[in-house]
Structures are given as C-alpha cells and as structure tokens.
Amino acid sequence: MKKITLYALSTCPFCRMAKGYFDKRDIEYEGIDVDMLNEKEKEETIQEVQKISGRRAFPVIVIGEEVIVGYDELRIGEVLDK
Amino acid sequence: MREKILCPVCQVSFLLREEKKDGDEVICPVCGAVLIMRMDEEKRHLERPPDMDPEEEIRRRMDNFAKLRTYHFNQMKNPLIEGLLAKRERFGDFYCPCKIDHVQENVCPCLETRMGSVEQNGKCHCGLFWKEPPKNGEK
Known part of the structure; x- marks a missing residue:
C-alpha cells in the first residue's frame, strides 16, 4: 500500500473534497490542515510543500513518489491504480 | 485632464470613465471591486464600502470580475465563497x-488570476473563475 499524505487548508473546499475522496473509499491517508498547525510546524510544513510542489497553494497530495497539485480525481485514481 | 485613481484592493490605478462625487459607487475595471469615492480636502480617493456585508462585497466583486473578463462559475462557487469569508474572518x-500566504497579491481575484492564469489553464488556481462554462459535474 502506497503512503498517502494530503496537505490541505481548512478553508479550501477542494481540500475537503480530496479528504472526502479517500474517506469514501476507506483509503488510509495522513491529512494535514497546514493552517491549523502551530507557527513552527506550519512554517516547516509549508517549506516541505513548496519543495515538493513548487507552490504555496493547496491541496497537495503525495501518493508514494507521485505528487498531485490540486484536486484531480482522475489523476488520483490513475496513481492509486499504478 | 482626468487623473488616475488607485484601487485599494488590487493596487492598480485606473482612469475614471465618468465624473463621480463623494459617496458615489465605483467599480474597479481591473479587479471588479465595489468601491466608494471619497473627497477629502479636494483630494479624492477610493475606499472599500465600510458598511457593506462581507458576503455581498465579495459576491459583487467576483461577479464584476467574471463579467469584465467573460469568465464563468461552476457549482463550487458557494463553497469557495464560504472559504473566502472564513479567510476574512480569521485573517482580515x-x-x-x-x-497559505495572507498577502495583498492573494486577495481575490488574486494577482496570478488578474495576470491571465485563467487564459493559460482554463481556470484559476482554486477553480472559482473558468474560461469556459464548466460541463456538468466538472470541478
């Protein structure tokens, strides 16, 4: 099973949809609401997201080695099926 | 000669197409913001409507911007408005x-959207503004 990490913002509806995608399918993932972290953790996590995706925008979904920027159901499905 | 006047939302100066007096409403032709003309000691400036309900302010701004650029919305418009209102509540x-960054360039419509990201990608980053009317179910 590939490790899945979802970097999200609590204000972002597409981040909620990404959570819903995994929840509905009982797929285990680590969901991080970056804006709800304490300042130190937030800064470290944003740096990580920026390094992974090249952006400071959300959602960013990491499935194994693959990175998906934005909520793209088709792409998530493709990467999970690989 | 008419002077340019600064939009306090997108920080772009523009020429007014018609004369406005103190208290008149002005729509920014760059970002669609609803603004109020103020005349202080003969110097005029624009300000955001201080008494307008936040939801009305952002709805009118995004509708104006979409009209200016001939962009479209989809069914995510209302959830995105909720997100924008939450940002305003928490971050001003x-x-x-x-x-994640609460800086002027990320105020909706954000700088990358005003600089043409919808033309390049078909939609803005958060999927509020679309170049074409979204097909059924497209998010």
Missing part, C-alpha cells in the same frame, strides 16, 4: 482560500 481580508 478575502485571501484565496487555497493559498
């Missing part, structure tokens, strides 16, 4: 609900 302005 309508920052993009999908971006």
Whole structure:
C-alpha cells in the first residue's frame, strides 16, 4: 500500500473534497490542515510543500513518489491504480 | 485632464470613465471591486464600502470580475465563497482560500488570476473563475 499524505487548508473546499475522496473509499491517508498547525510546524510544513510542489497553494497530495497539485480525481485514481 | 485613481484592493490605478462625487459607487475595471469615492480636502480617493456585508462585497466583486473578463462559475462557487469569508474572518481580508500566504497579491481575484492564469489553464488556481462554462459535474 502506497503512503498517502494530503496537505490541505481548512478553508479550501477542494481540500475537503480530496479528504472526502479517500474517506469514501476507506483509503488510509495522513491529512494535514497546514493552517491549523502551530507557527513552527506550519512554517516547516509549508517549506516541505513548496519543495515538493513548487507552490504555496493547496491541496497537495503525495501518493508514494507521485505528487498531485490540486484536486484531480482522475489523476488520483490513475496513481492509486499504478 | 482626468487623473488616475488607485484601487485599494488590487493596487492598480485606473482612469475614471465618468465624473463621480463623494459617496458615489465605483467599480474597479481591473479587479471588479465595489468601491466608494471619497473627497477629502479636494483630494479624492477610493475606499472599500465600510458598511457593506462581507458576503455581498465579495459576491459583487467576483461577479464584476467574471463579467469584465467573460469568465464563468461552476457549482463550487458557494463553497469557495464560504472559504473566502472564513479567510476574512480569521485573517482580515478575502485571501484565496487555497493559498497559505495572507498577502495583498492573494486577495481575490488574486494577482496570478488578474495576470491571465485563467487564459493559460482554463481556470484559476482554486477553480472559482473558468474560461469556459464548466460541463456538468466538472470541478
């Protein structure tokens, strides 16, 4: 099973949809609401997201080695099926 | 000669097409913001409507911007408005609900959207503004 990490913002509806995608399918993932972290953790996590995706925008979904920027159901499905 | 006047939302100066007096409403032709003309000691400036309900302010701004650029919305418009209102409540302005930085360039419509990202990608980052009317179910 590939490790899945979802970097999200609590204000972002597409981040909620990404959570819903995994929840509905009982797929285990680590969901991080970056804006709800304490300042130190937030800064470290944003740096990580920026390094992974090249952006400071959300959602960013990491499935194994693959990175998906934005909520793209088709792409998530493709990467999970690989 | 008419002077340019600064939009306090997008920080772009523009020429007014018609004469306005103190208290008149002005729509920014760059970002669609609803603004009020103020005349202080013969110097005029624009300000955001202080008494307008936040939801009305952002809805009118995004509708104006979409009209100016002939962009479209889809069914995510209302959830995104909720996100924008949450940002305003927590951070003081309508920052993009999908971006972490609470800076002027991320105030909706954000700088990358005003610079043409919808033309390049078909939609803005958060999927509020679309170049074409979205097909059924497209998010």
